[in-house]
Amino acid sequence: MAGAVGEGGTAPATAGRRTLIATRHPLTLVTRESRPLELTAANSCLLLQDVHAPFADPAHGWLARRVKQKVLTREFDEYFELLSIVSENIPKVLGAARRVGVGVVYASLGSRDDRVSEFQRATGWLWDLKGGDGRYPTAWEPAEHEPVLAKPGWSALSNPAFASYLAENRLTNVVVIGAMLDFGISQTCLELSDRGFGSLVVSDAVAALTRAGQDYVSANMAHGLIKLRTTGEVLDLLDVMENQGTVLI
Amino acid sequence: MIQTVLGPIDPGELGVCLPHEHIWCDQRLGPRKDLLAATRPESTYMRLDDFDVMVSELTAYRRAGGRAMVEVTCDGWGRDLEVLARLSEAAEVHIVATSGFYIEPHIPGFVHEWSIERLADHITREIEEGIGAGKRRCGLFKSAIHRARVEGVELKVLMAVAVAQKRTGAVITTHTTGDRRMEVPGGVAGVQQLEILKSEGVSPSRLIVGHVDERPDIDVLSRLAAQGCFIQFDVIGKEHYVLDQTRAELVHALVRRGYVDNLLLSQDTNRQTDLHSAGRSGYCHIFEDFLPRLGALGVTAGEIRKMMVANPARALDIA
Numbered sequence: 014m015a016g017a018v019g020e021g022g023t024a025p026a027t028a029g030r031r032t033l034i035a036t037r038h039p040l041t042l043v044t045r046e047s048r049p050l051e052l053t054a055a056n057s058c059l060l061l062q063d064v065h066a067p068f069a070d071p072a073h074g075w076l077a078r079r080v081k082q083k084v085l086t087r088e089f090d091e092y093f094e095l096l097s098i099v100s101e102n103i104p105k106v107l108g109a110a111r112r113v114g115v116g117v118v119y120a121s122l123g124s125r126d127d128r129v130s131e132f133q134r135a136t137g138w139l140w141d142l143k144g145g146d147g148r149y150p151t152a153w154e155p156a157e158h159e160p161v162l163a164k165p166g167w168s169a170l171s172n173p174a175f176a177s178y179l180a181e182n183r184l185t186n187v188v189v190i191g192a193m194l195d196f197g198i199s200q201t202c203l204e205l206s207d208r209g210f211g212s213l214v215v216s217d218a219v220a221a222l223t224r225a226g227q228d229y230v231s232a233n234m235a236h237g238l239i240k241l242r243t244t245g246e247v248l249d250l251l252d253v254m255e256n257q258g259t260v261l262i
Numbered sequence: 263m264i265q266t267v268l269g270p271i272d273p274g275e276l277g278v279c280l281p282h283e284h285i286w287c288d289q290r291l292g293p294r295k296d297l298l299a300a301t302r303p304e305s306t307y308m309r310l311d312d313f314d315v316m317v318s319e320l321t322a323y324r325r326a327g328g329r330a331m332v333e334v335t336c337d338g339w340g341r342d343l344e345v346l347a348r349l350s351e352a353a354e355v356h357i358v359a360t361s362g363f364y365i366e367p368h369i370p371g372f373v374h375e376w377s378i379e380r381l382a383d384h385i386t387r388e389i390e391e392g393i394g395a396g397k398r399r400c401g402l403f404k405s406a407i408h409r410a411r412v413e414g415v416e417l418k419v420l421m422a423v424a425v426a427q428k429r430t431g432a433v434i435t436t437h438t439t440g441d442r443r444m445e446v447p448g449g450v451a452g453v454q455q456l457e458i459l460k461s462e463g464v465s466p467s468r469l470i471v472g473h474v475d476e477r478p479d480i481d482v483l484s485r486l487a488a489q490g491c492f493i494q495f496d497v498i499g500k501e502h503y504v505l506d507q508t509r510a511e512l513v514h515a516l517v518r519r520g521y522v523d524n525l526l527l528s529q530d531t532n533r534q535t536d537l538h539s540a541g542r543s544g545y546c547h548i549f550e551d552f553l554p555r556l557g558a559l560g561v562t563a564g565e566i567r568k569m570m571v572a573n574p575a576r577a578l579d580i581a
Contacts, residue, residue: 037502039504041477042477042479047445049410095301098300216299224301235445240445245296245298246297246409
């Protein structure tokens, strides 16, 4: 048996000093389990974050143009691959939310007036959402009655109008889809959690800049009041909500 | 008696056994792939389908000391007992095949349609009569969840498995986690599954709670072991969950708490990138890396032998 079983005594040469590239999530090992979220059409909304042209138009958006100018296309290959996957799922989730009567709200980095934030100045992302940078791909254009909020920072809550929207509509849960998972969506969900709101992140309807970022941020986010489900699962859940009025996640 | 794909053997013949591995599988065959994380390319899916490569890997395993393996791929994503039989003969490794079903994305359509009783009859036949023209038999059942709760078709499978377990005596092995984090006590749904199975009259001693080392909580594991379950550290080598050294220290602690008879060890090898052909250790990682860690911590040869030989034999024994 090659002495493999039961002859211990010395640790393997690699023990304790290997260089790890694997993604681990140690904090999640010591945090208690989280309670389910109860979603109804009345207490939930769908947030589409940063799905406007600058981040979500792979041909003519600001990011696409900029990386080409800077000869950085390769660096963003994974993002645009992820975006292409996400782009198939966003309309599915959006369509289902509209069908079952869940409110829809958009939050997009940029401004609609002359005021820009220090963050926008620092990044140089001074997008005027009244112009071309405020466009959305046809598949998920806002409907006329759906709020479109300009946000001056990464989080949707950086625009106080979003918190007001939640309060005025007595919403307690936010289903989140969109782009810039590892920056804006992560920030939004953590802040929502801090404020006691539940978040349901649709794991394949959010795009991070890299695949590693997608895995790492998704798994780190999913604690406390933040949950992850795939598009397929969310569509099934929304069906249950439609039929039964409520669904536990 | 332990039911291998080549026929029954005496438990004393089993030898060193990895009780949760894949040998022949293809996750791309799952009928509800939309329930999986679609941002992962198909190239990362679980897939082992090169006969010659698998003979080589199993042979390397035998040369390292391995004698037996439980193949936990279920119907729905490539289970093939005829191929397993040929692999077993070629590599001279006992292979035990699995009845029951994996997580919802891989559950065949008929499971949604059939009653629990009909499903129980079906999987009972897979243990008692065999599958296909070759009539090769499975040796255990599997039940799985991919959400934080046991619900829907996955609950249906668990109920059917409970019925079939009581008829046959075969052990149940469980998949207790998806990629969810922190939604259930102790990080795995083994406790929920156990409670349901107990309420259906299944003895905890006939349950292997799997994947406990993806999100290990020693208090939960101790409680499960105290009830008589097998607790299976079966993703050894997958350090994106926890470090192998953490696993070793947890196993050591559980042994010192008196649970050595409840512990099983395995790797859940399931991708070509895990194999020697890809520069990795294949099914041999446990011998080359993990067991030496246990030894260094003071786990004795006899205790390791229990976990690698005696416990799998007891678990797989269909009385």
